[in-house]
Amino acid sequence: MHEGDAVALGLALESGIPFAAVHEIIRQQRRDLTLIGPISDMAFDQLIAAGTVAKVIAAWVGNVAGGSGYGFRRAYEQGIPRRIVMEDHSNFTVGLALKAAAMGLPYLPTFTGIGGDIVRGHPRIRPVDDPFGGPSLLAVAALKPDVAIIHVQRADVQGNAHLWGNLGLTVEAAYAARRTIVTCEEIVPEEVIRSDPNRTVIPGFLVTAVVEEPGGALPSSVQGFWRRDFEPFLRYHQVSRTLDGFQEWLREWVLDLPDRQAYLRHMGDAAAERLRIHDRRLAAAANFAP
Amino acid sequence: MIATYTRRELMVVAAAREIRDGEVVFVGMRLPLLGFGLAKATHAPNAVGLFENGVIRDRPAEAFIYTMGDPPNIAGAVACLGLNDVMSLLQQGRVDLGFIGGAEIDPLGNLNTTRTSASGSLVRLPGSGGGGDIASLAGRTVLIMEHEPRRFRERVDYITSPGHFQGRRRGGPATLITTLGVFDLTGGRVRAVTLHPGTTPEQVRQATGFPLAIDESIPATAPPSTDELAYIRKADPDGFWTGDTMKAG
Numbered sequence: 001m002h003e004g005d006a007v008a009l010g011l012a013l014e015s016g017i018p019f020a021a022v023h024e025i026i027r028q029q030r031r032d033l034t035l036i037g038p039i040s041d042m043a044f045d046q047l048i049a050a051g052t053v054a055k056v057i058a059a060w061v062g063n064v065a066g067g068s069g070y071g072f073r074r075a076y077e078q079g080i081p082r083r084i085v086m087e088d089h090s091n092f093t094v095g096l097a098l099k100a101a102a103m104g105l106p107y108l109p110t111f112t113g114i115g116g117d118i119v120r121g122h123p124r125i126r127p128v129d130d131p132f133g134g135p136s137l138l139a140v141a142a143l144k145p146d147v148a149i150i151h152v153q154r155a156d157v158q159g160n161a162h163l164w165g166n167l168g169l170t171v172e173a174a175y176a177a178r179r180t181i182v183t184c185e186e187i188v189p190e191e192v193i194r195s196d197p198n199r200t201v202i203p204g205f206l207v208t209a210v211v212e213e214p215g216g217a218l219p220s221s222v223q224g225f226w227r228r229d230f231e232p233f234l235r236y237h238q239v240s241r242t243l244d245g246f247q248e249w250l251r252e253w254v255l256d257l258p259d260r261q262a263y264l265r266h267m268g269d270a271a272a273e274r275l276r277i278h279d280r281r282l283a284a285a286a287n288f289a290p
Numbered sequence: 291m292i293a294t295y296t297r298r299e300l301m302v303v304a305a306a307r308e309i310r311d312g313e314v315v316f317v318g319m320r321l322p323l324l325g326f327g328l329a330k331a332t333h334a335p336n337a338v339g340l341f342e343n344g345v346i347r348d349r350p351a352e353a354f355i356y357t358m359g360d361p362p363n364i365a366g367a368v369a370c371l372g373l374n375d376v377m378s379l380l381q382q383g384r385v386d387l388g389f390i391g392g393a394e395i396d397p398l399g400n401l402n403t404t405r406t407s408a409s410g411s412l413v414r415l416p417g418s419g420g421g422g423d424i425a426s427l428a429g430r431t432v433l434i435m436e437h438e439p440r441r442f443r444e445r446v447d448y449i450t451s452p453g454h455f456q457g458r459r460r461g462g463p464a465t466l467i468t469t470l471g472v473f474d475l476t477g478g479r480v481r482a483v484t485l486h487p488g489t490t491p492e493q494v495r496q497a498t499g500f501p502l503a504i505d506e507s508i509p510a511t512a513p514p515s516t517d518e519l520a521y522i523r524k525a526d527p528d529g530f531w532t533g534d535t536m537k538a539g
Contacts (some may be wrong), residue, residue, distance in 0.1 A: 013343040013373070032373060038342075038373060038405055041357070041420050062416035064319070064357050076414040086414075088404060088423035091342055092377040111381055111459060112426045115452035117404070118418060135459070165364045166343035167372040221361055228360050229492030236489065 001025060001147060005055075008098070008145035008177060012168040014064055018151040018183050020216035021166040024159045029253060036098075036145050038091045038169055041220065042233055045069035049246050050254075051081040057143065065116050066237030071246060075085040080243065088118050090184050096168050097143035101176035103162075124139065124259060144242065148177035151217040153224060155182050157192040159207025162199045162281075165223035171201050179208040183201040183216045185225045196286065215264050218275065221240040227275045237278065295514050297469050298532040299522050300486055301434065302328060303514045304467045305389065308432045312336045313380075313386040319358055320531050321434055322389035322456040326350070331521050340385060342420040344371040354527065368389050377420075380427040381458060388422045388428035394446045395435055397500050399453025399463030399475045401425065402446035409440070418450045425451030432476070437468035440500040454478040464539055470494050472511055479503065484511040 050069025296536030306327030387425030
């Protein structure tokens, strides 16, 4: 991650948000970032409130269970801690912008948004004629992140990554980005990946770095590993109403903790155990015999 | 016997009644999520639900969920795809009905969830999410709102989710379900269909920042049956979404 990078994260929507990486970005005081994502449950709000962000390209910034993101509001309405530029999208236009980049195209056409204000005077969305004579469309320009950060269940050391559950825009972002960072619950032998190639959503040659970081998406959920920890979302929603409350939260949960292991310890073993999924409901095996 | 119920429980029931059997529904969270499960359990067993994170389900989640990405919404799903996959189905015209919430609405059914200066100073709202897409592309939309004068505006400051406009390809707002009643939006104006029990036409006029058609003899919204209530309370055991204090928008 560099100063001024355009970073895509939170791509699966409410699950698998790479909070460990988000908090490390804050600790390393990266500045002038552009954030890219569809919705961004709390993570964008934290990055904005911590002063790391210059611009947001997203469809929704807030706290899914609570509503408003107060850090986002303070930045947008009052320039605290700094002014941010907002490029508003709908989920589909973020998706099309990343997909166009993933496909190596300058833009993709769509019917979404016609008649609304999001697409009016938009820097990345313009009217376009259908060359085949159909009704006119909107062109959504490609959006190529410098970095995509994605949390998955398992990957091998090459970065070949298995992810199951909802995918959101994970695949598009990983294919579009110049660099992709994978954080995972566990690094597994490559035989595990190769035993089920349909589950590989990101081939390793697209991955710049792979990091084993169990619990790296908490308090968001990871299918088969972690339930959603609801309380931190609500608590953050309440304390971040004021700048002081946010600063206090930031010290306790980010700045005073060196890494994710410390975060898990700070949560407490009992809390972590309560969230860990121990039940097993395994998919039926698929026969890949040649 | 009709048990006591909250306004939000009644709104869930009203949302469920909008779903016809066999329909493909873009579900969304909060009240519509419960409404989808209720419809499946009652009159619409063959409805299919799409979620913007890529999940396709034809039965409700097995346990309470806070978000569409929670593990119980993935377990037992029909498919887990990507956002562009389900949005493509929406764009193709294969989604009959979508639910959207809003912070502000105008008589054309335009919703604003982006920014407003209605209170005098600028307030930034979270944004579209998938709302703008559902409004643009679903076969019809059902809107869910808190019924307050500051939210019902002659003209919204920003059209996040387009309502009725000339040149619309398909769909548009069909029904509005609020904390006070159920309203028809199909003609590009707001017409009260039923008011929730105990609500008077005068109350609704007071709470609506623009003129709306409302008969003095307007019927009451049919209250939840005991079966419907039982379903809702099983799906939302602590009243997280349907208690008296939770915001619907």
